[in-house]
Amino acid sequence: MPPSATEEHVAFVADDHTSNALKASYQQNAFFQWFRLARPRVLRRRNRLLFLTLRFILWVFSTFLILVPILAPSYTRPPQHYRDLSERCAGPNAAAGCANPFNEQIFIAISLYDKEGYLLGGDWGCLLLELIHIVGESNVFLSIYENDNAPGGTAALDAFRAKLRCGHELVHDIHVPLTDFPTVTMPDGSQRLKRLAYLSELRNRAMRPLDRWNESVGVFDKVLFLNDVFYNPIDAAQLLFSTNVGPDGRTRYLASCALDFNNAVLLYDLYATRDTEGYSMGLPIWPMFSTAGAALSRRDMLAQKDAVRVSSCWSGMVAMQATWVQNHNSSLPSPNFHSLGAHVIDPAQPSKNVTAPVRFRYEPEIFVDACECCLFLADVAAVARRAGARETGIYFNPYVRVAYKRSMLRWVSVAQRWERLFELPQGILSWLAGLPTHNPHRMVKEGESFVEEVWVEDRGTKSGATWSLIQRQARNGMFCEVREMQVVTMGERNGDVNWENVPIPAGQAYYFPT
Numbered sequence: 001m002p003p004s005a006t007e008e009h010v011a012f013v014a015d016d017h018t019s020n021a022l023k024a025s026y027q028q029n030a031f032f033q034w035f036r037l038a039r040p041r042v043l044r045r046r047n048r049l050l051f052l053t054l055r056f057i058l059w060v061f062s063t064f065l066i067l068v069p070i071l072a073p074s075y076t077r078p079p080q081h082y083r084d085l086s087e088r089c090a091g092p093n094a095a096a097g098c099a100n101p102f103n104e105q106i107f108i109a110i111s112l113y114d115k116e117g118y119l120l121g122g123d124w125g126c127l128l129l130e131l132i133h134i135v136g137e138s139n140v141f142l143s144i145y146e147n148d149n150a151p152g153g154t155a156a157l158d159a160f161r162a163k164l165r166c167g168h169e170l171v172h173d174i175h176v177p178l179t180d181f182p183t184v185t186m187p188d189g190s191q192r193l194k195r196l197a198y199l200s201e202l203r204n205r206a207m208r209p210l211d212r213w214n215e216s217v218g219v220f221d222k223v224l225f226l227n228d229v230f231y232n233p234i235d236a237a238q239l240l241f242s243t244n245v246g247p248d249g250r251t252r253y254l255a256s257c258a259l260d261f262n263n264a265v266l267l268y269d270l271y272a273t274r275d276t277e278g279y280s281m282g283l284p285i286w287p288m289f290s291t292a293g294a295a296l297s298r299r300d301m302l303a304q305k306d307a308v309r310v311s312s313c314w315s316g317m318v319a320m321q322a323t324w325v326q327n328h329n330s331s332l333p334s335p336n337f338h339s340l341g342a343h344v345i346d347p348a349q350p351s352k353n354v355t356a357p358v359r360f361r362y363e364p365e366i367f368v369d370a371c372e373c374c375l376f377l378a379d380v381a382a383v384a385r386r387a388g389a390r391e392t393g394i395y396f397n398p399y400v401r402v403a404y405k406r407s408m409l410r411w412v413s414v415a416q417r418w419e420r421l422f423e424l425p426q427g428i429l430s431w432l433a434g435l436p437t438h439n440p441h442r443m444v445k446e447g448e449s450f451v452e453e454v455w456v457e458d459r460g461t462k463s464g465a466t467w468s469l470i471q472r473q474a475r476n477g478m479f480c481e482v483r484e485m486q487v488v489t490m491g492e493r494n495g496d497v498n499w500e501n502v503p504i505p506a507g508q509a510y511y512f513p514t
Contacts, residue, residue: 073420078306079306081242081249082242082306085242086238089134089237097134099237099241100136100237100240102249102250104241105220106220106222106223106224107140108226109224110225111144111146111199111203112228114153115150117149117150117153117154117157119156120144120159121152121156121159124228125156131237132166134233141209143168143206147176148176149174154172167216169217171205171208173205178198181340187463192487192488194364194487195499196363196369196371199360200343203360210357211332211333211337211357212330212331213328219328220326225320227260228404235401238399239257239258243319244307252391252393253391254324254380254381254384254389254393255320255394255395257313257314257394257395258316258396259398260315260403262403262404263408263411265285267284268316270514271514272313272373272377273374274311274374274480275296275298275436276309277292277297277442278443280437283433285419285426286423287301287426290427290430290436291430297396307396307397308397308398309393309394310394311381312377312479314374315402320380323356324383324384333355337359343359344361356387358380358383367455367505369485370481374477374479375477378479379476439481440510440512441474441481444479445474445478446474448473450478451470453508454468455467455505467507482512482514483508485502485504486501
């Protein structure tokens, strides 16, 4: 029996549905087949593009690694007068005073921890003797202060004294009791000695020969402060006699500092260093300074200047004009000049401005510090400006580099050939790290009215004290301040580190760590 029209229609629809299903299935299979075949080609093209990009980047980086130390090394091509000094003092038989063309009188001040005598009795002592020779034994007075030595340290000091042919005063105090120093009262009621109170006193003791006029000591043109750093003696002479030289061949600076390194690329002394606008440092790889403000210090570093403008520095070796630290009277400037804490300025009642001769001081209040070296140069600069001095500039000299291990000094000189490559990464990483840290008192000048946050007694609180904002008159060097506090660890000293950072109570409005 032949199919009806309805049956034919149903069959047609069924056949059409089957055909569409087969077509869809075919198209789907064709798509997956194309995807399987095309995807590897796309990935291969992408992988090849990525490979070529990475290879190009590697090629560019390798080219820079090779060419930069050859064509554009950093701070390896000093001005001619640097080369002249090096040539005059070259070789093992250099003449006495070869580095000191104007026979300037130099006072070398060293506060040294050398308990076993490894420094004075080793390479460090030999470097110091060589430096004295090229400056000229007749041009040098050496002052070294040590305390709490073991027998080996005292023996090394005595043996070193026997080798000296310059004027000198080498002092060793058998014991300096920590209980003699002023302390701060902690929230738990304990008394702690601030580390910077201790360091300030020891540094001042190394300057004792300058406290009174003494004909046997003499008058000095410059002071060289030395820490326990290793250096090239000719570089130390360059710091003294070559930094920012004028047309007459004489230096133009109030103070100049070396750069100190604890490894091949990282600047060590961030605590004492502030750029020319008072900002703290960026990431401590070259060019060290941040882009904050006008970035003048950073620009000087990038321009390869031998006198990079700063407002404070130290870095283990500092040369400065002596007139602001030497007393020219036979009596002490004040009856209590040698008393512990005599040079401290009371933050609550800063009744005195800093005056010459300047000495090291510290911030006496709890939970705030300011590096004694930063305050010292800030005070020297203030006194010099007030007196109308011609030279008031404080500078880094990046041609002069020191290290805390002699073996590291060689690697510092190697790494500096590539340091121009650090400029862009240093700027980016400094920004990402939020450097420089904010200091609310950076622009505050001596004598100005300002608001300071201090930790004050408050019996209504659990800790018995709280943070309070107080209107005050500013003392000098406010840009040196940081919201932290280092205290001396009690008991017998073991090793180089005898201090610790104490936790700062929460809740302050002004937080500005190093």
